[in-house]
Amino acid sequence: QVQLVESGGGLVQPGGSLRLSCAASGLIFSGYVMGWFRQAPGKEREFVAAISRGGGLTRYVDSVKGRFTISRDNANSTVYLQMNSLEAEDTAVYYCGASPAGLWTVPVSYEYWGQGTQVTVSS
Numbered sequence: 001q002v003q004l005v006e007s008g009g010g011l012v013q014p015g016g017s018l019r020l021s022c023a024a025s026g027l028i029f030s031g032y033v034m035g036w037f038r039q040a041p042g043k044e045r046e047f048v049a050a051i052s053r054g055g056g057l058t059r060y061v062d063s064v065k066g067r068f069t070i071s072r073d074n075a076n077s078t079v080y081l082q083m084n085s086l087e088a089e090d091t092a093v094y095y096c097g098a099s100p101a102g103l104w105t106v107p108v109s110y111e112y113w114g115q116g117t118q119v120t121v122s123s
Helices: none
Strands: 001-009 010-012 017-023 032-040 046-051 058-060 068-073 077-083 092-099 117-121
Touching: 001 092, 017 032, 017 092, 017 117, 032 068, 032 077, 046 068, 046 077, 046 092, 068 092, 077 092
Parallel strands: 010 117
Antiparallel strands: 001 017, 017 077, 032 046, 032 092, 046 058, 068 077, 092 117
């Protein structure tokens, strides 16, 4: 049984930082591209960042470039999202996903999803 479990969300002031983690089990972690998406109330799920199987390639949505960093630890089957300089517009539920193939930026490419973790940026 595949499980992706996110953690690290919370309430943070504008300009602050959070580090999200996604621990995977039940799959060959290194065989999957890992991605982070987010969904704000009333909006569609949006691509945030993704990382290649070996970790050498990354991709980000323009709005988070220079502020967010995705990384992975294949030995511990975990993917991370370091979020700095957070803005109110970053408020959403953040989901990690595992993709066996396909475009990194679209949800349909992801076979497995976590339950999500809430990130709220507010003063």
